[in-house]
Amino acid sequence: MSRPVLAAMARRLDLPVERLALLEAYDDADLTVLDDAISLAIRAEDRAVADGLEQAVRFVPRPLRGRARALVFGSGRG
Amino acid sequence: MAETAVPGAPRGANAATRLAARIELTKLAHELDLGLDEVAFLADADPDELRRFRTDVAEQLFARHADRFARIAHLSSLVPVAIAARAAQHAVGPLVSARIAGSLPPAEAVRLAQRLPAEFLAEVCLTLDPDRVRGIVADLDVALVTQIGRLLLERGEHVVLGRFVSVVPTESALAVVDGADPGDLLRAALFADDRTVLPALVDGLGDDVLVAVVEHAHATDAHLDALTLVTSLDPAERVRVVALVAGLPPDRAAGFLAAVAEIDAWRELLPALAHLDDRALAALVNVPATADPAVLDAVLHTAHALDLAAPLRRVLHALDDEHLAALRGAPGLADPAVRAWLEQHDDGTDRLADLLQGP
Numbered sequence: 001m002s003r004p005v006l007a008a009m010a011r012r013l014d015l016p017v018e019r020l021a022l023l024e025a026y027d028d029a030d031l032t033v034l035d036d037a038i039s040l041a042i043r044a045e046d047r048a049v050a051d052g053l054e055q056a057v058r059f060v061p062r063p064l065r066g067r068a069r070a071l072v073f074g075s076g077r078g
Numbered sequence: 079m080a081e082t083a084v085p086g087a088p089r090g091a092n093a094a095t096r097l098a099a100r101i102e103l104t105k106l107a108h109e110l111d112l113g114l115d116e117v118a119f120l121a122d123a124d125p126d127e128l129r130r131f132r133t134d135v136a137e138q139l140f141a142r143h144a145d146r147f148a149r150i151a152h153l154s155s156l157v158p159v160a161i162a163a164r165a166a167q168h169a170v171g172p173l174v175s176a177r178i179a180g181s182l183p184p185a186e187a188v189r190l191a192q193r194l195p196a197e198f199l200a201e202v203c204l205t206l207d208p209d210r211v212r213g214i215v216a217d218l219d220v221a222l223v224t225q226i227g228r229l230l231l232e233r234g235e236h237v238v239l240g241r242f243v244s245v246v247p248t249e250s251a252l253a254v255v256d257g258a259d260p261g262d263l264l265r266a267a268l269f270a271d272d273r274t275v276l277p278a279l280v281d282g283l284g285d286d287v288l289v290a291v292v293e294h295a296h297a298t299d300a301h302l303d304a305l306t307l308v309t310s311l312d313p314a315e316r317v318r319v320v321a322l323v324a325g326l327p328p329d330r331a332a333g334f335l336a337a338v339a340e341i342d343a344w345r346e347l348l349p350a351l352a353h354l355d356d357r358a359l360a361a362l363v364n365v366p367a368t369a370d371p372a373v374l375d376a377v378l379h380t381a382h383a384l385d386l387a388a389p390l391r392r393v394l395h396a397l398d399d400e401h402l403a404a405l406r407g408a409p410g411l412a413d414p415a416v417r418a419w420l421e422q423h424d425d426g427t428d429r430l431a432d433l434l435q436g437p
Contacts (some may be wrong), residue, residue: 055169
């Protein structure tokens with residue numbers, strides 16, 4: 001059974017845990033630092049994408065903005 | 079870098095592997111915005127596996143929103159390029175612009191990039207995957223690419239420059255490093271993701287620049303870094319650099335050869351030595367590191383494994399008495415396979431015959 005810290009990292013990276021075999025030899029404390037950094041990087045990416053796209057839509061001429069918003073965020077947002 | 083250590087030369091790849099791992103860890107730390115000390119626990123990991131892990135992390139960061147990047151790329155085609163450029167700079171920001179760039183049609187991406195300031199594009203490069211924009215970079219104005227590269231160099235972004243070295247035209251890469259600090263040059267080359275492009279770059283550098291890099295490596299005890307690059311070169315460029323090292327003061331050659339011995343890079347160096355003139359060859363092979371029978375044993379085994387009789391014969395002639403005595407102590411001389419090979423190349427007229435006859 002895989003260690004919780006590796007299982008969590010694998011889920012975060014959307015990888016089979018076997019793909020992280022490289023990390024099995026290391027301490028949980030070190031791996032937790034690594035996993036935290038990955039988590040932070042993902043959150044920063046998500047935030048940058050959400051903010052950037054929201055702002056970008058404002059640059060679309062008003063008559064096309066609704067279509068642009070639907071295109072970028074899906075039809076559920078308006 | 080040394081490939082597989084040859085039999086009888088077990089000193090081999092450890093230092094080379096550690097250096098390769100250090101390079102990969104620096105790239106991983108850059109990807110995750112961590113300090114090198116925070117990933118140092120992975121220093122003994124396999125460099126290829128570290129590279130795969132780093133690539134997995136980068137791929138996952140991109141894949142989370144890949145469909146949105148494609149849609150926003152489509153959206154940009156709905157607005158004039160001037161507005162798209164303003165939106166990229168003032169709304170989307172460099173990180174998301176970097177992700178979107180690869181989804182844009184190359185011609186549109188080029189038009190957009192030409193309207194953006196180099197400072198913003200340099201920011202974009204920090205998180206841009208060069209493989210996704212290869213077609214775009216190839217069509218960008220050389221002056222703009224050079225300007226961006228110089229900004230990255232000024233900021234010490236060696237990892238980023240190393241990622242792009244295989245994507246930018248050689249002309250631009252050389253313009254970026256023209257007049258650069260030799261330490262910057264060494265580090266950017268060391269972080270090159272694709273080292274196959276380095277021979278073409280080194281070919282475009284003057285001897286004075288290469289000497290400055292070697293001098294920098296000597297002054298900062300970075301001989302291993304310099305040697306790692308030398309082993310990435312093609313044979314002709316390798317001979318050129320090795321000849322330059324041989325022409326420098328003896329302590330430079332001593333440091334360089336000590337690094338060769340440390341990572342067992344004889345496989346790469348021995349063929350190059352054969353092209354040096356007698357004086358240069360003697361300057362390189364008669365250094366403290368090669369006065370060790372174990373080091374000369376590695377030379378012997380490498381020559382045997384690669385059937386490099388001619389280079390070995392030249393090295394034998396260049397060795398002074400002290401080093402020749404050290405070679406006589408090499409265990410490989412008692413190895414039947416090595417001995418048989420040496421005897422095969424013995425014409426009874428040179429030092430090889432003396433060596434086989436014993437002290």
